[in-house]
Structures are given as C-alpha cells and as structure tokens.
Amino acid sequence: MNYFTKKGFTLRFTISLLVITAILLTMLTSITSAVQVNRSSLIDNYLNKNESYAKKLASNTNELLITMQENIGAIAKISGREPEIDPQLFDDLFQENTQYFNSIVVADNNRIIRALSPRTIGISVGDKITSEQSKMAIQLKKAFISEPYRATTGRLIILISAPIIDNSGRYKGFVGGTIYLEEKNVLSNMLKEHFFGDGSYVYVVEKGGELIFHPNKKRIGQSVLQNEVVQKVVLGQSGSQRVTNSGGDRFLAGYAFEPSSAWGIISQTPAQVIDEPMHNLVKRMLLVSLPFLLLILLLGWWVANRIAKPLHTLAQFSDEAMLQPVPAENIPDIKSYYYEVRLLSQSVKIALQNMNQDLTHLRNEVKIDELTGLANRRAFDEVMAGWMESNVPFALILMDIDHFKQVNDTYGHVVGDDCLRYLARIMQLMASEDDLCFRYGGEEFGILVKHCGLGRAKDLADRLREQLARTKSPAGTSITLSAGIAAFPVHGRSAQQLVERADEALYQSKKDGRNRTTVSSLPGA
The missing domain is CATH 3.30.450.20 (PAS domain)
Structure with a gap:
C-alpha cells in the first residue's frame, strides 16, 4: 500500500497517523492526569496527616508540661x-x-x-x-x-x-x-516512638528556633530559624506545607504550636516517599491498558482507512483527470461518501464565513482603551444608556488630572502615559465590581457608580483624590486631580444633561483651586 506520493503524504496515511496519534495522546493524557491527581492526593494526605500528628503531639506535650509543672x-x-x-x-x-x-x-x-x-x-x-x-x-x-x-x-x-x-x-x-536535652529525657521518651520506615520523623524547637529534640542528637541546640516552617511555628502558627530544609531535602511538613511552653512541634515526611507509589501506578496502568490500547489502535487504523478511502479514490481520480479528460462513465461511484465530503466542505466554508463575521463584530465591539486598559468612550456611552433605559440610579464622576500638560512638558509623553496608566490602576482598585471606570479622553477620566447616591460617590472621589495626592506617581512626584459629580436621575434624565452637569462641577473644582471634588447643585437650587 503506497502511503506517499511525489507531492507528499496521502490523505489516508495522514488520517491514520492522526487517529493513532490522538489515541496515544489520549492514553498519555489519561496516565498523566491520573498520576497528577494521585500525586496531589498523596501530598495532601501526608500534609494533613503530619499536621494532625503535630497537633496531637502538641496536645500531649501540653499535658506533659502541665503535669511536670x-x-x-x-x-x-x-x-x-x-x-x-x-x-x-x-x-x-x-x-x-x-x-x-x-x-x-x-x-x-x-x-x-x-x-x-x-x-x-x-x-x-x-x-x-x-x-x-x-x-x-x-x-x-x-x-x-x-x-x-x-x-x-x-x-x-x-x-x-x-x-x-x-x-x-x-x-x-x-x-x-x-x-x-542531649541525653535521654522526657521528650525523647515521649517522641522516640514517632519514627517511621518511610523516613518521617518529629523534631521540636523552642521559641527562639533552637532544636530541643531531634532524632539526630548532634543537632540539638542548633538554630533552624531559617526554615520556613520553624519561622511560622515560633510565631504561634499551626498548619502544613511543603518545605526544603537547609540540606536541600524536600519534605511534607505539618507543624503545631504548644502555647504553654511556646515550643513548636514539626512532623515531616520526605517528599520522595510518593515517588514509588507513582511509579507503581504508571506500571499498573500500562499493563492493564496495553491490550485495550492495541485493540483501539487496530480499530482506529481500520476506521481511518474507511474514512479516507472515498477521499483517496477521489484524489486519484482528480490526479488522473488533470493529465487527460476522463469520460463521465469513468467517474468513480462515491456518491454517498462524496455527498458527505461536499457537505463537510460547505459547512467549513460557512463556518469560516461566520467566524470572519464574528471577528469583525468583535473588533467593532472592542470597548477597551488601549493605553490604560479601562473602558473607552464607546463603552461609557453604551453602559450609561443601558442604565438609564433600565432606570437604574447611578452617579457620574468626571475627573481631570491637574496641570497634566506640565507633566508631559517636563518629563515627556512616555512618563505622561505611565501616569495615566497609574491613575487607571488606582481607579480600578478603589472602585467596586459593579462600577465602570473609563477614560473619557486625554487626561480626563470617569467612574459610573451603580446604585449610588451623591454622598458615596463624593466619598469615592475624595478617597481616590487623596490617595493620588499622598503617593508618588511615575513622574516621581504626586499628581492631583479635580472631580465633578452628577447623579441620575436627580441631575438629568439624558446622557447629555448628566455629562454637562458633571463637567460643570469639574470646571468649578478647577476654578476653585483644583485638587477638590464638586457635587453639581440640584436643578432649581
């Protein structure tokens, strides 16, 4: 069977190869997923076991110390x-x-x-x-x-x-x-039984991070405060985590704090203890799945040939037809299969056309300001129109960076752009998830605050303004901004009215000396 031509691989060979590759990759993915799930489960199990064990020993130690006292x-x-x-x-x-x-x-x-x-x-x-x-x-x-x-x-x-x-x-x-501590003592008598064949062991540190019990007596009295687990347990914490000790060995450690003495008790298991179960798991999965894999490979090969046969026949016919005309009666009868291929081809063309339309639609729907990552003017207009149509109360905060031209003139437009992005980040941090932060244009920004009255909107604007005033911007100095606030529906029921009222309030803040927030007065006031 010829799987190659002068122009490249035949479709039959390609489909067969893809089917077999897919089966092998699926097998590999299944084994990898099983190994990862079991590894994670074993790690969690050892961490939980060691944490529970450390807490138990801490409780026993507490009872022991109480008795001794x-x-x-x-x-x-x-x-x-x-x-x-x-x-x-x-x-x-x-x-x-x-x-x-x-x-x-x-x-x-x-x-x-x-x-x-x-x-x-x-x-x-x-x-x-x-x-x-x-x-x-x-x-x-x-x-x-x-x-x-x-x-x-x-x-x-x-x-x-x-x-x-x-x-x-x-x-x-x-x-x-x-x-x-360096001889047989009450701690060693209590803890000497807590050693296991898998390399797990327990050690105890006092509040300064020095070892007061360790299976290796030569280490007693040494400081191990550089160990992450020891740092946590001497601060009174209990828990579990993976840790690498000073010798570079990886452990699954659980730790508990004993309050009456301020001692820390750590129970840990070498991380490599899970390697052997993982190797055994892979071997078992391979042995169990090998017969099924061979059967699926044969079935996949047969299916691939069945799928490719009409297309291969059509390809041979097309190749021959390019060299010389072929009478109609010589066209191979692949009617049923050819219909499926033609339908698939038409479906792909339709799908590609739809995808291009979707991409065009997505491009038109992009409403993100490229410089700051905030919503742009288009997004602002649509969201505000939607809230007004649904009669959702909200407040509009318009803000303008004070003397921003001086920033650009002094530090350059690159630093100026960094300042705009800096303001955008702070706005996103201080606004809630329901609010819309947007760039109105240039150095002018705004926030649509959903379900909000004038008081909370002013509080948000003041907090944002004060945060900017007391922190350094990318220009090396703090920047300030002026803000104006208007609310729907009290200041207007159209977008134009609301923007005009907020803009007038912003202008008033500029006029009154900048770095301030002005709430638009109520109509008729």
Whole structure:
C-alpha cells in the first residue's frame, strides 16, 4: 500500500497517523492526569496527616508540661513547709518524678543549692547557681519554663521551676526540674516512638528556633530559624506545607504550636516517599491498558482507512483527470461518501464565513482603551444608556488630572502615559465590581457608580483624590486631580444633561483651586 506520493503524504496515511496519534495522546493524557491527581492526593494526605500528628503531639506535650509543672509545684509546697529538707525525702520525691526530670534542685533566694537529686550531676549542696535562668527564676518569683542553656556542668538543659513560699507567705527560693536535652529525657521518651520506615520523623524547637529534640542528637541546640516552617511555628502558627530544609531535602511538613511552653512541634515526611507509589501506578496502568490500547489502535487504523478511502479514490481520480479528460462513465461511484465530503466542505466554508463575521463584530465591539486598559468612550456611552433605559440610579464622576500638560512638558509623553496608566490602576482598585471606570479622553477620566447616591460617590472621589495626592506617581512626584459629580436621575434624565452637569462641577473644582471634588447643585437650587 503506497502511503506517499511525489507531492507528499496521502490523505489516508495522514488520517491514520492522526487517529493513532490522538489515541496515544489520549492514553498519555489519561496516565498523566491520573498520576497528577494521585500525586496531589498523596501530598495532601501526608500534609494533613503530619499536621494532625503535630497537633496531637502538641496536645500531649501540653499535658506533659502541665503535669511536670504541677509536680514541681507540689515539691515546692513541701519545701516551703519544711525548715530543712530531708535528703531521703527529697530523693524519694525525685524517684517519683524520674520519668519527667533528669534532676531536681532546691535553691534559696540567693541561688544557693539546699537540696538536689541525684547527687552525681556535677554540683553539690552549698554551690551557687550562676545561670541567667536561675536569676530569672529568683526575679520572676513564679513558675516558668526556661529556654535551652548550658549549665555549669556543661549540659544543655531546660529548667522548669516553681517558687518556694513558706507558711508566712515569704519567698524562699525555687525548685527546679531539669531536662538534659542531649541525653535521654522526657521528650525523647515521649517522641522516640514517632519514627517511621518511610523516613518521617518529629523534631521540636523552642521559641527562639533552637532544636530541643531531634532524632539526630548532634543537632540539638542548633538554630533552624531559617526554615520556613520553624519561622511560622515560633510565631504561634499551626498548619502544613511543603518545605526544603537547609540540606536541600524536600519534605511534607505539618507543624503545631504548644502555647504553654511556646515550643513548636514539626512532623515531616520526605517528599520522595510518593515517588514509588507513582511509579507503581504508571506500571499498573500500562499493563492493564496495553491490550485495550492495541485493540483501539487496530480499530482506529481500520476506521481511518474507511474514512479516507472515498477521499483517496477521489484524489486519484482528480490526479488522473488533470493529465487527460476522463469520460463521465469513468467517474468513480462515491456518491454517498462524496455527498458527505461536499457537505463537510460547505459547512467549513460557512463556518469560516461566520467566524470572519464574528471577528469583525468583535473588533467593532472592542470597548477597551488601549493605553490604560479601562473602558473607552464607546463603552461609557453604551453602559450609561443601558442604565438609564433600565432606570437604574447611578452617579457620574468626571475627573481631570491637574496641570497634566506640565507633566508631559517636563518629563515627556512616555512618563505622561505611565501616569495615566497609574491613575487607571488606582481607579480600578478603589472602585467596586459593579462600577465602570473609563477614560473619557486625554487626561480626563470617569467612574459610573451603580446604585449610588451623591454622598458615596463624593466619598469615592475624595478617597481616590487623596490617595493620588499622598503617593508618588511615575513622574516621581504626586499628581492631583479635580472631580465633578452628577447623579441620575436627580441631575438629568439624558446622557447629555448628566455629562454637562458633571463637567460643570469639574470646571468649578478647577476654578476653585483644583485638587477638590464638586457635587453639581440640584436643578432649581
């Protein structure tokens, strides 16, 4: 079968190729769409899961911190009732709280240690605590959770303290429970189970952006404030988003803020976790659809040949007829098919004619000012006429840039055009969706304010005028404008009357010194 001629491809080959290409592209589009939908679904699922998980951990952490503060408070009450603390009693109290604290100390109001447990932490009774956090505990005289700091023992710790008040109500010092961030602690005990085979993990930051828990203990104490998620969570926000960490790794992160400590908890999953499911999805779709694809290709090839056969026959006949006359009886009998082709040809011609008419109509209907993008004078006339015909109340604001000729003379017409576009943008920002902003001509603009009285129209004009006066234009200085307002139907029932009244009010604004708004007086006033 010859699919090529000296003049190019045959129609039969072209149609066949198009059918097959369309089928393959449809197949590719279906697979791509399925992959994109599933990828988006997986991403949303991981983001939502991590956000929910982070919030759950934040709630658990809040409950844990409340319990720890209550326990430290209870020890502080016991210490306030006793003139001297029994070391054995204090050891027993610590043993009851070993699941929460790595150590507990009692210090007087001079920060001298009066009791501690265990006694192997590198400091002794009688030593003075010199950390800024201990000074803060004395100064605040209330319960607080410190930021991470290096203790005199060299450990990176967090202090949870409560004040000691004796029976007479005097402040005697504080009880402090410590969390050793770089060692096994209450946070690691609570969060160590939250790791998954897909690479997901949890980390915790304090309000300054420093890590206080991380599966890699070497990173504890480092600042990660450059991370977008950390920046949000330390500001008290909770949510989820895709994020790239400092190492360039992409994650699907959920984050939650824990208010009592101002800590942020982040649960994140590597973004590549969705790659394998996507690959498996593509493989399954290809395997399932391959038999159907082959069947459709064969069917498409057959249909393409059936469609092209009468046209191919006609083309061969035409080619032969160009070389020599052909008797009428030799014309191939393609009556039924030829009718369809002729009808299609006629339909295409009619469609093209209609399209050209539509394009001409669209060109005539263009009502946009090319320089500013606002409606032009034609659009203004038609909209105002339509509102008047429907008896819709509205206000007309006509505006003129003051001394615009000086702008063109001083800075040139290019800057002048930029100023016109600048005014157009501000008009569109300040007007409502129902209003029509238009360029009347030159440096004269206007707004048709639908369903509006004179008061709201004047307020809009004044706000626009004041905004221009206090901001720099493309000329480097502010520009001002004068405005005149008339309303339908109180100032007239025809377009000409309304424009004349608004124009007279505009002229009055110019006459009165410019940069002002004038409302047209009521007829007979």
